[in-house]
Amino acid sequence: xxxxxxxxxxxxxxxxxxxxxxxxxxxxxxxxxxxxxxxxxxxxxxxxxxxxxxxxxxxxxxxxxxxxxxxxxxxxxxxxxxxxxxxxxxxxxxxxxxxxxxxxxx
Numbered sequence: 001x002x003x004x005x006x007x008x009x010x011x012x013x014x015x016x017x018x019x020x021x022x023x024x025x026x027x028x029x030x031x032x033x034x035x036x037x038x039x040x041x042x043x044x045x046x047x048x049x050x051x052x053x054x055x056x057x058x059x060x061x062x063x064x065x066x067x068x069x070x071x072x073x074x075x076x077x078x079x080x081x082x083x084x085x086x087x088x089x090x091x092x093x094x095x096x097x098x099x100x101x102x103x104x105x106x
Contacts, residue, residue, distance in 0.1 A: 008038045010094075021065035 016023040027037065075083050 006036075006038055009036070012037060017065075017067065021063075021067070022061070 013024065013027070016027070030037070071083070
């Protein structure tokens, strides 16, 4: 992880790498402008009005994640269980504090 990276931003990047690669592109642009996601969320919650109207929208897009073909190939060659084990191993490497907590559990 990058020096000074907040946990919520790190988790968002990991999620976006898998599910919404285009969000990473826009996140980089927001960071260039000095907009940090967790600060924007906090500010939005502080400015929430009780009279707000809730709306929804549906967006359909083509998956442009350049990692997706490699993921599919890996799963095809090694299986989904092996991919999950690999992701767990990488998560333990990224978040070493979790290993200490899990090793103390009975």
